[in-house]
Amino acid sequence: MDNKEPSAENKTVESIPAITIRFAGDSGDGMQLVGTRFTDTSALFGNDLATLPSFPAEIRAPQGTIAGVSSFQVQIADFDILTPGDNPEVLVAMNPAALKAHLHDLAPNGMLILNEDAFEEKNIQKAGYKVDPRTSGELDSYRVFEVPMEKLTKEALEDSEITGRAVLRSKNMVALGLISWVFNRPLEDTENWLNEKFKKLPEVADANIKALKIGYNFGITVEAFHHTYVVDKAKLPEGEYTNINGNIALSWGLITGARQAGLELFYASYPITPASDVLHELSKHKNFNTITFQAEDEIAAAAAAVGASFSGKLAVTGTSGPGLALKSETISLAVSTELPLIVVNVQRGGPSTGLPTKPEQSDLMFSIYGRHGESPLPVLAVRSPSHAFMTAIEAARVALKYMTPVILLSDNYVATGSEPWKLPAIGDLPTLDNNLTTSINTEEGFMPYHRDVNTFARPWAVPGTPGLEHRIGGLEKEEGTGNVSYDSANHQYMTDMRAWKIANIANDIEPLEVTGDEKAETLVLGWGSTYGSITQAVNRLNEKGVKVASAHLTFVNPFPDNTQDILSKYKKVIIPELNTGQLIKLVRERYLIDAIGINKVNAEPFTAQELADGIEEKINE
Amino acid sequence: MSKIPVTYKRKDFQSDQEVKWCPGCGDYTILASVQSFMAEMGISKEKIVFVSGIGCAARFPYYMNTYGLHSIHGRAPAVATGVSVANPDLSVWIVSGDGDSLSIGGNHLIHALRKNVNVKILMFNNQIYGLTKGQYSPTSEEGKKTKSSPFGSVEMPFNPMSVALGAEASFVARSIDMDRDLTNDVLKAASEHKGSAFIEIYQNCNVFNDHAFEQLTSKEGKVANRINLVHGEKVIFGANDELAVTIKDGEAAIVNRSDIDDSQIYVHDITKKNPSVAFSLSRLSHGPYGPTPVGVFRKVERETYNQDVSDQIEAAKEAKGDGKIEQLIRSLGTWDVN
Numbered sequence: 001m002d003n004k005e006p007s008a009e010n011k012t013v014e015s016i017p018a019i020t021i022r023f024a025g026d027s028g029d030g031m032q033l034v035g036t037r038f039t040d041t042s043a044l045f046g047n048d049l050a051t052l053p054s055f056p057a058e059i060r061a062p063q064g065t066i067a068g069v070s071s072f073q074v075q076i077a078d079f080d081i082l083t084p085g086d087n088p089e090v091l092v093a094m095n096p097a098a099l100k101a102h103l104h105d106l107a108p109n110g111m112l113i114l115n116e117d118a119f120e121e122k123n124i125q126k127a128g129y130k131v132d133p134r135t136s137g138e139l140d141s142y143r144v145f146e147v148p149m150e151k152l153t154k155e156a157l158e159d160s161e162i163t164g165r166a167v168l169r170s171k172n173m174v175a176l177g178l179i180s181w182v183f184n185r186p187l188e189d190t191e192n193w194l195n196e197k198f199k200k201l202p203e204v205a206d207a208n209i210k211a212l213k214i215g216y217n218f219g220i221t222v223e224a225f226h227h228t229y230v231v232d233k234a235k236l237p238e239g240e241y242t243n244i245n246g247n248i249a250l251s252w253g254l255i256t257g258a259r260q261a262g263l264e265l266f267y268a269s270y271p272i273t274p275a276s277d278v279l280h281e282l283s284k285h286k287n288f289n290t291i292t293f294q295a296e297d298e299i300a301a302a303a304a305a306v307g308a309s310f311s312g313k314l315a316v317t318g319t320s321g322p323g324l325a326l327k328s329e330t331i332s333l334a335v336s337t338e339l340p341l342i343v344v345n346v347q348r349g350g351p352s353t354g355l356p357t358k359p360e361q362s363d364l365m366f367s368i369y370g371r372h373g374e375s376p377l378p379v380l381a382v383r384s385p386s387h388a389f390m391t392a393i394e395a396a397r398v399a400l401k402y403m404t405p406v407i408l409l410s411d412n413y414v415a416t417g418s419e420p421w422k423l424p425a426i427g428d429l430p431t432l433d434n435n436l437t438t439s440i441n442t443e444e445g446f447m448p449y450h451r452d453v454n455t456f457a458r459p460w461a462v463p464g465t466p467g468l469e470h471r472i473g474g475l476e477k478e479e480g481t482g483n484v485s486y487d488s489a490n491h492q493y494m495t496d497m498r499a500w501k502i503a504n505i506a507n508d509i510e511p512l513e514v515t516g517d518e519k520a521e522t523l524v525l526g527w528g529s530t531y532g533s534i535t536q537a538v539n540r541l542n543e544k545g546v547k548v549a550s551a552h553l554t555f556v557n558p559f560p561d562n563t564q565d566i567l568s569k570y571k572k573v574i575i576p577e578l579n580t581g582q583l584i585k586l587v588r589e590r591y592l593i594d595a596i597g598i599n600k601v602n603a604e605p606f607t608a609q610e611l612a613d614g615i616e617e618k619i620n621e
Numbered sequence: 622m623s624k625i626p627v628t629y630k631r632k633d634f635q636s637d638q639e640v641k642w643c644p645g646c647g648d649y650t651i652l653a654s655v656q657s658f659m660a661e662m663g664i665s666k667e668k669i670v671f672v673s674g675i676g677c678a679a680r681f682p683y684y685m686n687t688y689g690l691h692s693i694h695g696r697a698p699a700v701a702t703g704v705s706v707a708n709p710d711l712s713v714w715i716v717s718g719d720g721d722s723l724s725i726g727g728n729h730l731i732h733a734l735r736k737n738v739n740v741k742i743l744m745f746n747n748q749i750y751g752l753t754k755g756q757y758s759p760t761s762e763e764g765k766k767t768k769s770s771p772f773g774s775v776e777m778p779f780n781p782m783s784v785a786l787g788a789e790a791s792f793v794a795r796s797i798d799m800d801r802d803l804t805n806d807v808l809k810a811a812s813e814h815k816g817s818a819f820i821e822i823y824q825n826c827n828v829f830n831d832h833a834f835e836q837l838t839s840k841e842g843k844v845a846n847r848i849n850l851v852h853g854e855k856v857i858f859g860a861n862d863e864l865a866v867t868i869k870d871g872e873a874a875i876v877n878r879s880d881i882d883d884s885q886i887y888v889h890d891i892t893k894k895n896p897s898v899a900f901s902l903s904r905l906s907h908g909p910y911g912p913t914p915v916g917v918f919r920k921v922e923r924e925t926y927n928q929d930v931s932d933q934i935e936a937a938k939e940a941k942g943d944g945k946i947e948q949l950i951r952s953l954g955t956w957d958v959n
Contacts, residue, residue, distance in 0.1 A: 043956065238959060239957070239958055240951075241955060242954065242956075252946075255946070256946050264707075266703065285937075285944060286937035287938045287943060290934075291930060293702070295699065295732075297728060299729075300729055300732070303696040303700045303703065304699050304700065304703035307703025307704040308707035309703075310670075311704045311711070313707045315703070315707075329693055333692055337690070422958075423951070423955065424950075429946075463669075463688040463711050464667055464710060465667055468667070469688050470688065471636065471671075473682070473690060474693055
């Protein structure tokens with residue numbers, strides 16, 4: 001490499017409204033890091049964006065194989081977007097397996113950047129190619145750019161303190177540098193980040209920065225990259241923004257919920273993908289008096305949360321599907337003892353261990369009905385990464401106000417995906433009431449099951465409160481006294497009461513809102529993480545003149561009070577879900593509507609176009 | 622633990638609920654012992670919490686006029702951990718049985734002991750499943766004939782003291798339902814101990830497993846077979862103090878005093894950091910069928926889980942200041958849109 005400063009005198013910059021880029025490589029290639037860095041830089045630049053990380057369940061799946069491919073997709077835009085994009089227009093493939101796994105998604109004439117050093121015979125075969133895809137003609141409909149990323153990395157690190165195999169660890173930075181050039185993104189933010197991250201290993205920071213720069217300079221030097229692109233700042237509502245993923249937003253929502261209720265947070269969990277990041281995030285914030293308890297198993301986590309709730313904490317236990325199954329009996333205990341509890345379920349593909357790192361909405365029925373006995377509780381679902389913040393606060397509000405366990409559903413798509421979030425004004429956050437009491441509530445003494453006349457909530461008297469000593473448990477209790485009761489009429493009454501209490505919450509939550517064409521005869525009803533794809537699909541159809549509207553549920557139990565009114569206005573109700581049809585069963589059963597499902601469980605979220613096509617097809621049926 | 626000058630009587634700890642164990646059950650005696658001890662303990666009763674799982678013993682909280690939580694099978698140590706960690710000022714007691722603690726709840730038991738959570742665990746061991754009407758339990762002797770083992774149990778039972786010591790419990794003791802003085806002594810030592818305490822109480826189930834502890838409770842058995850462990854004293858037992866315990870090469874053995882010099886007799890030390898000697902003592906019997914040690918096996922000081930959790934929170938507040946939501950939501954960096 002000569003020492004001449006690279007220059008690009010004939011560089012052109014094309015302004016584009018949006019671009020979807022996917023980075024794909026081996027799970028050890030650092031694709032998540034590259035994607036996150038590019039995302040953060042774009043966020044700081046002011047783009048709207050949405051991300052879709054995707055990685056294997058194994059930490060280091062066999063190198064060079066399709067199973068080991070990890071990817072990160074990000075859409076950046078100069079307008080308000082709701083999804084990480086359908087088909088990427090740029091694919092960076094670090095090896096043949098990454099190419100094989102992702103090429104089919106690349107848009108026609110898309111930009112394909114290949115790490116040419118990885119296209120050795122051995123790797124090509126490992127990926128399952130019979131012949132080198134670069135010469136077979138199958139890349140003909142794309143704009144292919146071959147970049148010697150490994151050679152460049154070695155060159156860049158020639159004088160570095162990093163030697164041997166460790167050198168190649170920085171090759172992801174070459175890719176990031178090149179993409180930064182092509183999309184006119186400055187390197188400073190990533191340089192600062194690297195210096196901070198490797199504060200104690202300056203040689204590592206230095207090596208990565210060198211690799212980052214050589215990738216950028218490669219773009220400057222090579223004429224093929226002289227046509228560059230820029231995505232302008234998005235015209236988002238005024239305010240201060242941060243880029244946040246669903247797990248972090250949910251964690252912050254829990255901390256804030258506790259604070260707004262004047263309580264301390266107790267979070268008990270057993271590590272499980274993709275919920276562990278909630279445990280990690282909350283463990284950092286002990287200065288909020290947050291206690292995190294890594295339990296010996298899922299059941300213990302739920303049980304400790306019930307205990308902490310009895311002691312007066314805002315108690316939360318977090319998990320994913322298999323863990324929810326284990327917690328089921330303990331959640332029933334919270335239903336029976338009528339203690340506030342939030343159960344976070346970051347859903348993943350099932351059944352059993354299923355697809356630990358893939359999104360699915362298949363725990364809806366299990367969340368609503370998955371307990372023995374008549375065991376009703378409210379269930380809420382997060383619709384986007386930033387929505388998790390307010391939904392966690394809402395879960396706390398309902399748990400505390402109604403003295404009930406609440407299941408808060410997220411899924412791998414919103415948990416790991418990120419988007420810009422306009423920070424709320426702290427003064428605008430709701431103050432949460434609770435049922436804590438220090439006084440005797442009846443003339444006959446303290447009655448732990450003497451209820452509030454409006455909410456049917458029982459009082460919350462915690463140990464340490466003089467004069468209110470009482471015993472509760474999982475055996476059926478007598479209304480009022482809370483004493484064990486096997487009386488048949490009492491059991492009927494208590495069963496009905498527990499159901500009324502939850503059904504009554506329908507009056508106290510945000511009503512269902514409709515968006516889209518006002519003259520529509522078709523409503524698309526969704527819940528959870530399909531919000532972005534559904535809304536974008538309906539927007540596209542409206543632009544095309546198709547009359548369709550959408551509504552999205554946050555509470556899936558109970559349904560908001562106006563749900564029946566809204567559904568009854570439409571001739572067709574279409575329900576897209578990442579399961580084989582669960583909300584649709586509830587809607588059909590409850591409202592006797594012949595709703596139509598659009599369902600899939602292929603380990604990927606819906607793309608907006610896929611839904612737009614599906615909805616149009618159902619409308620025309 | 623805040624002690625306040627309260628004068629309680631046993632009846633102050635009796636709830637208004639009718640006690641519904643079978644007539645003649647050992648649980649009645651233990652309930653009386655615990656209620657009496659609570660009056661003596663000197664902690665105001667609103668700070669006392671009884672937590673239980675499932676089983677005959679687990680009904681215990683309903684009969685105590687304190688705070689109480691009757692939870693689900695086997696999970697009491699986990700529930701109690703939450704109660705205790707959430708409010709370290711509480712005196713938290715777990716009442717459990719051999720099935721609840723050592724079968725369905727084995728995992729929670731060992732982890733609560735390992736972590737040294739500040740909870741006191743009373744495990745009533747009757748060596749049978751009572752509430753489900755008489756199946757063998759994880760402490761039933763091999764060969765035990767029950768409804769679920771008509772040809773005799775083929776399982777080797779747990780030795781509860783060995784289990785607790787294997788989990789490095791910081792306090793381990795054994796008592797017997799009928800011996801209210803011993804129970805009181807053990808409860809007192811446990812209540813003064815910082816951290817988790819595991820107390821096995823041999824409890825006669827007169828319906829499904831009557832006379833299980835006769836070797837230790839009958840007039841003759843009591844004097845012949847009880848090895849009373851007393852801190853700082855030589856371990857001597859037998860009707861005429863003719864037997865003693867020695868520790869040789871780390872292994873406890875029962876010997877005739879006439880065969881050894883008295884200086885070779887083991888002097889009980891509950892404070893040994895290494896649990897090996899206590900473990901070895903626990904191996905002197907594998908059930909209440911002959912000479913069996915009772916009393917406190919081990920009582921060592923180590924940091925409690927509760928204290929460590931509180932300390933980390935205080936240190937975080939010291940270092941970062943009290944958490945502010947305004948700062949939290951900006952902790953990943955922000956940008957302005959104008």
